[in-house]
Amino acid sequence: MLLFNRLFKTYARVPHSILNLVTGIFLLDLVNSGFMLILNIYLKKIGYDDVHIASYTAYRFLGVLLLAFPLGIYIKGKSLKPYFIASALIVPFSSLVMLYAVDAHFELLTKVSFFIWGIGFMLLQVCALPYIMRTAPEDALTESITLNFSMWSLSTVIAGIFIAVLTKWGSLVTNISWTEREILIFIACVGLLATLLMLRLEESTPRSPSITLRNHFKDLATGYDWRPILKVITPTLLIAVGAGLTIPFVNLFFFSVFGMSSTQFSLIGSITAVILFFTALLVPYLRRRFGFKVTIIVSQGFAILFLVIMSMTEVYATLPGMLAIAVACYMFRQPLMNMAGPITSELSMKYVGKRNQELISALDSSIWSASWFVSAKIFQFLRSIELPYYKIFLITAVLYSCGVLFYYRIIKEYEKRGGDESISA
Numbered sequence: 001m002l003l004f005n006r007l008f009k010t011y012a013r014v015p016h017s018i019l020n021l022v023t024g025i026f027l028l029d030l031v032n033s034g035f036m037l038i039l040n041i042y043l044k045k046i047g048y049d050d051v052h053i054a055s056y057t058a059y060r061f062l063g064v065l066l067l068a069f070p071l072g073i074y075i076k077g078k079s080l081k082p083y084f085i086a087s088a089l090i091v092p093f094s095s096l097v098m099l100y101a102v103d104a105h106f107e108l109l110t111k112v113s114f115f116i117w118g119i120g121f122m123l124l125q126v127c128a129l130p131y132i133m134r135t136a137p138e139d140a141l142t143e144s145i146t147l148n149f150s151m152w153s154l155s156t157v158i159a160g161i162f163i164a165v166l167t168k169w170g171s172l173v174t175n176i177s178w179t180e181r182e183i184l185i186f187i188a189c190v191g192l193l194a195t196l197l198m199l200r201l202e203e204s205t206p207r208s209p210s211i212t213l214r215n216h217f218k219d220l221a222t223g224y225d226w227r228p229i230l231k232v233i234t235p236t237l238l239i240a241v242g243a244g245l246t247i248p249f250v251n252l253f254f255f256s257v258f259g260m261s262s263t264q265f266s267l268i269g270s271i272t273a274v275i276l277f278f279t280a281l282l283v284p285y286l287r288r289r290f291g292f293k294v295t296i297i298v299s300q301g302f303a304i305l306f307l308v309i310m311s312m313t314e315v316y317a318t319l320p321g322m323l324a325i326a327v328a329c330y331m332f333r334q335p336l337m338n339m340a341g342p343i344t345s346e347l348s349m350k351y352v353g354k355r356n357q358e359l360i361s362a363l364d365s366s367i368w369s370a371s372w373f374v375s376a377k378i379f380q381f382l383r384s385i386e387l388p389y390y391k392i393f394l395i396t397a398v399l400y401s402c403g404v405l406f407y408y409r410i411i412k413e414y415e416k417r418g419g420d421e422s423i424s425a
Helices: 002-011 016-045 048-076 081-104 107-135 138-173 180-191 192-199 213-222 228-260 262-281 283-312 322-338 342-351 354-384 390-417
Strands: none
Touching: 002 138, 016 048, 016 081, 016 107, 016 138, 016 180, 016 192, 016 262, 016 354, 048 107, 048 354, 081 107, 081 180, 081 192, 107 180, 107 342, 138 180, 138 262, 138 283, 138 322, 138 342, 180 213, 192 354, 213 228, 228 262, 228 342, 228 354, 228 390, 262 283, 262 322, 283 322, 283 342, 283 390, 322 354, 342 390, 354 390
8 A cells, every 4th residue: 555655646746748648648549559459350350361461560660660760850859749739630530541441442542541540650659758858857757758658558458448348238329330340430539539638738848959950960970879879779679670570460369379359359458458557557666666677677588488488379279278378478478578668768768868869769669660560571471471470479589588688788887887776665
């Protein structure tokens, strides 16, 4: 009880404007979560195979790959509110267009809508951390970053509940047959409410001075500290490539190997997200109590172990109990892997210094999108040659392990130069 009282007091320090931001992020993440949970299964049901699904997924990240890095350079010292408003409009509307396109099997429009959908999320991802770094006081910085990251898990919980409730009881209340398509349309419309919250954001004073467009390229060469930046993005790249081979396609793994329906997977995703949400809230306490090293390295290490076990259930899928083991490993792996996200972001921001923070946010978004684009193409190729899921997931485990080792080296260097790694009671 004392721990929860302490947590409540620390989160109470988060500024009101950041609360508006993270609530808006929650509504847009609700769209992302809903589509991540059941879109692939819906596409499978209406005739698309794994190769086509992976191809469309790649287009989502192509726009981010092309635009995130230039955006991160351009927003240095500039107002961020317009980008949040644009994101709140682009994400829901492109989602609706996407559903129309896949229903009509209109391939060009499907690719374009996935492309624009990704740009909408890119605006949110690139600008969120710089806005928080500008707005949050130091004593609420970890909590603000954690709330930003925890919105993904909370949105997954709510999206899963929406999917389960509407599938089972929606037709009793309305005259609508709530298939995956109708549920995704409903979730996309709910996402439009994010616009109201983004309009209420208070603009913060930028930590970096604004520069003219003519001087952007000159600033790129001389205005950043590239040595620490390159060190920080290396583990991000390794982990992101691995994640791109696994996270977007876990529902295909459970559907193809164990015959799991979209409703069942959504319920499991929701339960997992509940665990993730509450473990994420503990992150500021764990970071202050145990420091970066334990919070990042230990949680990631156990997450990799559970991923390996989950992947091997495909080999022994005919044995009794394998589905239960796979589900349990998925439910433990997700919170353990994701709870380190806010801490690695804070570590990266502090490691590179204030003048590099907008660029790091852009690079982080670019790397995740570029790697997921590449990973989707790799997944598309590997499935086209009928490589089993478990071998693809084992590749992810190796990449994760290398990324964690790089984070260990960064933490050691951060400690040596006097970083705040003190352990408090």
